């Protein structure tokens with residue numbers, strides 16, 4: 001992915017409902033994922049071959065943004081650990097704070113976690129997806145082992161990094177007991193932030209093809225696919241039971257809904273409790289206190305203001 005054109009974020013409409021906060025830069029250092037998770041829409045979009053951008057180009061883009069707070073919009077920032085380590089070494093002198101998405105495998109590599117922490121990582125969104133091994137096997141996410149989750153979360157916390165857990169409900173092995181199990185896991189493992197999702201059989205995914213063949217898709221109204229509603233027939237519970245369980249967890253977990261902005265300034269719940277001495281990489285840069293336009297040229301391409 002050499003010489004990738006930079007995204008013209010300035011072209012995004014101000015009214016775009018998912019626009020980023022002005023103090024947060026977005027950079028992509030890699031695309032694709034070699035895994036075959038049945039529900040995954042991002043690998044359907046970016047493909048199954050993992051590709052990294054040259055690390056110097058990524059660092060140049062970060063520098064040019066002039067923003068100290070970044071989200072790397074990679075599907076897995078640690079997809080090729082050797083390349084990620086080179087990138088993180090180069091990010092250390094920039095004294096930024098960053099967040100990204102990563103597979104839980106990142107927690108098995110201490111060198112990677114240490115470099116992530118030293119380069120300013122404060123927040124990782126990890127796709128745990130399910131606390132049921134059978135559910136994970138059924139959707140071909142075999143790289144995740146629920147029996148390892150707690151220990152691996154603890155390791156990420158050891159480096160002062162907040163863990164945001166992405167969970168999917170309504171997989172074929174999920175019965176209406178799954179909501180209690182998720183609740184127990186989130187509390188026991190001291191997850192800082194949770195992203196709860198009902199399964200969405202998006203077009204292009206393997207799970208949509210399968211559910212379509214099985215006659216289980218119940219809605220093609222795309223407005224129902226915006227993180228609300230159940231658009232297929234679950235296997236071991238009714239649509240209503242799935243929706244009610246999801247709502248029950250959402251309400252129960254309101255205290256766990258953290259804030260990316262605050263995490264850049266100080267570690268979250270679990271991470272704070274296990275703050276590692278090696279984490280003291282200097283004070284966090286201050287977030288803008290006004291509209292956030294202070295740290296970069298608001299007219300240049302590469303910003304959305």
Ligand code: SF4
Pocket residue numbers: 033034035036037040041042043075076103127141
């Ligand atoms: S869910 Fe994550 S690990 Fe699975 S294919 Fe998608 S990006 Fe890869």
